[in-house]
Amino acid sequence: MDEITNGVAANRLPVSWRKSRYSNPNGNCVEVATLPQGGIAMRNSRHPEGPALIYTPAEIAAFILGAKDGEFDDLIA
Template sequence: MQEFRNGTSAAALPVVWRKSRWSNPNGNCVEVASLPNGEIALRNSRFPEGPALVYTQAEITAFVLGAKDGEFDDLVA
């Protein structure tokens, strides 16, 4: 199984990127993709060739559950 590392060029990953329907039309979006090994990659849509961040399923699950529970609401205006 291929290993993916943080900082790998997002454009070099064998994935289909997607973004939230809440994203604005100015390109200020975080995009996500499932990697072949089950991990999740994130990239900044303004820099599609830039580095990707790679997370395990457990890390993404913890983050999403925290976001759903409102743990990060203080970070948005």
């Protein structure tokens, strides 16, 4: 697989997926994986064959820093 783009079937990626320890047994979680080219892939654990979204490390860093700072707390309130 040369170029990995948004929408690729997540189960076709040559990666190891992982999820948060906060995930529940009902499958309500997002899984992430580091790509060989350095990007980060995300998928819905309930649909492992579904599309993956691909992000750069800078995009993921901006999101994680915002989440740590509470910018998205209203989404789960």
